[in-house]
Amino acid sequence: MSSAEIFTHLLTWTPFLLEGFAWNILIAGFAAITGTFVGVLLVWMRLKGSVYTVRTSVFLSHTFYKIPTIALMFYCAVLLPNEFELPWTEQTILFPNWIKAALALSAAQVGFIAHNLIPTINYWSQGKHGAALLFIPNWVNNLLITIIASSSASLVGVSEIVSRCNKVIAATDNTALMVPMYLYASLFFLLLCFPMTLAMKKLKDVLLRQRRIDKNKTNNG
Amino acid sequence: MQLRQLLPLLLAYALLGAVGQTMAQTPKESPTLGLIQKRGSIHVGVKSDFPPFGQLSAQAQLEGFEIDLAADIAKQLGVKLVTVNITTENRFQKLEQGDVDVLIATVGDTAERRQIATAIEPNYYAGGVSVFMRPGQRIVDWQGMRGQKICAAQGAYFNRPMSQRYLLDLVMYKGTRDALLALKDGRCIGFLYSSAAVQAYLKKPEWAGFTAPLPPAMVAPWAINVSRKEAGTELDHKLGDMVAQWHRTGFLITTEQKWRIQPSKFLQDAKARWSQQDDTKNFFCQRDNMGLWPIECRNPTFVRYDEVGGLLRLGLWIQESTGLNLTFVYDNYDRSVFLRGLGYSIALMLGSILLSLVFGASWAVLSESRVRLISPALRALAVYGRMTPPLLQMYLLFFGVGALLWSSFGINISAMAVAIWCMSYYTGSIIMTTLLDSADHLRLEQPQFRLTFSTLPKLVVLTAGAVKSALVNVAKQSVMASAIAVPELISATTSIMSDHGNVNVMMNAFLFTFIALISLWMWVLDWMEKRLHPHA
Numbered sequence: 001m002s003s004a005e006i007f008t009h010l011l012t013w014t015p016f017l018l019e020g021f022a023w024n025i026l027i028a029g030f031a032a033i034t035g036t037f038v039g040v041l042l043v044w045m046r047l048k049g050s051v052y053t054v055r056t057s058v059f060l061s062h063t064f065y066k067i068p069t070i071a072l073m074f075y076c077a078v079l080l081p082n083e084f085e086l087p088w089t090e091q092t093i094l095f096p097n098w099i100k101a102a103l104a105l106s107a108a109q110v111g112f113i114a115h116n117l118i119p120t121i122n123y124w125s126q127g128k129h130g131a132a133l134l135f136i137p138n139w140v141n142n143l144l145i146t147i148i149a150s151s152s153a154s155l156v157g158v159s160e161i162v163s164r165c166n167k168v169i170a171a172t173d174n175t176a177l178m179v180p181m182y183l184y185a186s187l188f189f190l191l192l193c194f195p196m197t198l199a200m201k202k203l204k205d206v207l208l209r210q211r212r213i214d215k216n217k218t219n220n221g
Numbered sequence: 222m223q224l225r226q227l228l229p230l231l232l233a234y235a236l237l238g239a240v241g242q243t244m245a246q247t248p249k250e251s252p253t254l255g256l257i258q259k260r261g262s263i264h265v266g267v268k269s270d271f272p273p274f275g276q277l278s279a280q281a282q283l284e285g286f287e288i289d290l291a292a293d294i295a296k297q298l299g300v301k302l303v304t305v306n307i308t309t310e311n312r313f314q315k316l317e318q319g320d321v322d323v324l325i326a327t328v329g330d331t332a333e334r335r336q337i338a339t340a341i342e343p344n345y346y347a348g349g350v351s352v353f354m355r356p357g358q359r360i361v362d363w364q365g366m367r368g369q370k371i372c373a374a375q376g377a378y379f380n381r382p383m384s385q386r387y388l389l390d391l392v393m394y395k396g397t398r399d400a401l402l403a404l405k406d407g408r409c410i411g412f413l414y415s416s417a418a419v420q421a422y423l424k425k426p427e428w429a430g431f432t433a434p435l436p437p438a439m440v441a442p443w444a445i446n447v448s449r450k451e452a453g454t455e456l457d458h459k460l461g462d463m464v465a466q467w468h469r470t471g472f473l474i475t476t477e478q479k480w481r482i483q484p485s486k487f488l489q490d491a492k493a494r495w496s497q498q499d500d501t502k503n504f505f506c507q508r509d510n511m512g513l514w515p516i517e518c519r520n521p522t523f524v525r526y527d528e529v530g531g532l533l534r535l536g537l538w539i540q541e542s543t544g545l546n547l548t549f550v551y552d553n554y555d556r557s558v559f560l561r562g563l564g565y566s567i568a569l570m571l572g573s574i575l576l577s578l579v580f581g582a583s584w585a586v587l588s589e590s591r592v593r594l595i596s597p598a599l600r601a602l603a604v605y606g607r608m609t610p611p612l613l614q615m616y617l618l619f620f621g622v623g624a625l626l627w628s629s630f631g632i633n634i635s636a637m638a639v640a641i642w643c644m645s646y647y648t649g650s651i652i653m654t655t656l657l658d659s660a661d662h663l664r665l666e667q668p669q670f671r672l673t674f675s676t677l678p679k680l681v682v683l684t685a686g687a688v689k690s691a692l693v694n695v696a697k698q699s700v701m702a703s704a705i706a707v708p709e710l711i712s713a714t715t716s717i718m719s720d721h722g723n724v725n726v727m728m729n730a731f732l733f734t735f736i737a738l739i740s741l742w743m744w745v746l747d748w749m750e751k752r753l754h755p756h757a
Contacts, residue, residue, distance in 0.1 A: 066739055066740060068698075068736065069697065070697065070698060070700040072732070074700065074728070075732050079724070148608070152610075152612055152700075154612070156368075157367040157388045158368065162610065165613075170359050178621040178624065179617065182616050183617065186609035186610070189608055189610060
């Protein structure tokens with residue numbers, strides 16, 4: 001196959017792959033938001049609660065930190081039901097595999113929040129706003145890691161970009177397409193993550209400089 | 222132990238043996254067999270609506286795989302065969318009422334049915350669930366079915382467990398007919414149905430080009446049944462001996478071929494097991510004094526805990542009293558599969574942790590070595606490495622590059638090596654970036670600092686946390702290797718639970734074992750950090 005042919009092939013399947021990539025972003029976004037919410041809840045328990053809630057929170061934070069997300073993904077996909085009925089109603093709610101995958105991924109996010117939010121809150125209350133704001137680039141970087149990890153949802157049958165690559169390769173029965181196809185798919189991730197990482201690095205530099213200025217101020221004052 | 226202490230034990234043992242010997246008796250007399258011989262004919266209940274096992278010929282005669290078995294039984298008993306057409310709904314009723322003496326009618330061997338009838342051991346065939354597939358599909362194993370759209374008929378007992386075990390995307394239809402129509406229209410790539418019925422579809426001209434390439438799953442053996450009052454009688458024993466002989470001579474396999482049924486693994490395995498002989502040319506599968514076949518030759522589902530010893534006994538006891546089927550503990554084969562999976566997982570984790578460290582450290586040092594071109598090349602490689610999914614790298618290397626290497630040089634790359642390599646590339650890139658960042662940071666205070674292998678330890682304190690969490694992460698990711706068929710823990714778990722259906726037990730055992738492994742690596746890494754930097 002000539003490179004022109006390969007190129008037209010890739011172009012043909014681009015919308016199909018893009019749709020898959022949107023699933024990756026959706027899954028990662030869902031995981032990041034759910035995980036952040038639960039993580040904030042755990043931190044809040046730790047800061048405001050009684051001895052027992054603090055202990056529970058610490059235990060849960062450690063557990064979430066240890067949980068292997070892809071293993072949990074298999075666990076959720078196999079053991080959670082595909083649909084469930086709302087109590088006292090006839091309404092059935094679908095519980096598709098992509099949500100299960102997102103829930104599994106959110107476990108890592110919970111661990112991240114539980115580990116990073118407390119120092120951030122401390123910095124903020126000490127008036128070190130630059131250091132506290134470092135939380136933002138860290139959170140975004142973690143989101144990027146989650147987007148990359150969302151590709152493992154293909155292992156439990158979610159139709160995201162990697163599984164769509166496999167589908168196209170299998171359906172067109174075209175082995176010459178294999179290497180270009182996978183490289184092309186990896187480009188999607190690279191094109192999203194690289195600029196974001198650069199931007200976050202920039203933001204971090206600015207914030208760190210701010211922190212140094214803060215430090216100097218306190219030293220001089 | 223002294224001989225004096227040993228003697229009573231030996232005596233008791235000998236006595237028990239003697240009792241056992243005297244208890245070895247000829248089987249109970251069979252009322253049904255008496256009746257059969259008196260009337261000179263045997264009434265066998267068979268199906269007419271289940272081709273090619275039981276069907277009506279062009280001359281409206283009953284014929285098929287099971288009718289051939291019935292004929293052989295009649296021949297061996299020296300009586301005339303009378304086939305009685307029964308249906309799935311009335312078959313046990315006919316047996317209980319005595320309308321038929323023997324039932325050979327695609328009866329799956331289940332515990333409930335053993336309450337109302339006597340199943341003859343050994344089993345003579347095994348049916349399962351398979352997928353009737355549209356032409357031109359390239360899927361060859363159940364793993365490839367994940368997330369595929371499959372038609373199914375509502376109410377089939379296997380729909381739920383199959384979608385659970387193989388993560389199928391089932392599209393439900395009212396009945397078999399609707400599901401088949403949907404399959405024809407291409408609304409799904411296959412139809413999930415009993416493997417025996419799929420056999421019949423394969424023969425019809427209207428389904429030309431359709432295939433059933435997957436080995437049957439949820440395989441359940443079929444049994445010849447006689448009345449429940451016949452348990453342990455001469456008839457029970459005679460029929461059992463006949464089936465055993467069928468396995469040994471290959472009669473079942475030739476009959477299977479005669480009716481052009483896809484060769485079943487069950488019959489191949491049974492032939493091998495039942496023809497196995499010891500040094501003195503005695504068959505391994507022989508009835509004991511009590512008239513029972515050895516445990517290994519029986520349907521393992523119906524072996525009770527008090528019939529066996531050791532781990533198997535404990536495992537079956539737990540299953541009978543709690544319903545938890547811990548096959549991976551008590552079953553020799555499953556245990557070896559699970560342990561092998563564990564071994565592979567540990568090797569994957571260890572390999573990728575070490576290689577990630579090697580990659581990360583050496584790339585960081587090399588890119589600070591100020592050799593022209595090397596530094597930017599390595600940095601670009603690391604950006605690509607940490608911003609693309611390792612799973613994609615695995616597919617790229619294993620299927621893409623692997624296929625090229627195989628077709629051009631005949632080199633076959635190992636899946637295990639590919640998995641370790643790709644996970645380490647991803648993690649190594651992260652570690653390299655961490656090291657370079659902290660070197661930059663250090664240069665704010667020591668502008669002369671340059672990263673070499675000898676100055677590397679200076680960065681341990683700064684980077685230990687980040688490096689450790691990257692390494693724990695790579696251990697967690699090892700599950701990914703299942704995508705390219707490395708037989709690690711999740712692959713082992715899936716294969717055990719698809720044999721036994723103990724989904725809950727296996728998934729929990731898997732997650733528990735995996736978290737224990739992760740905790741172990743965390744502990745090892747903490748220990749290493751302390752060794753490297755005792756004052757931290």
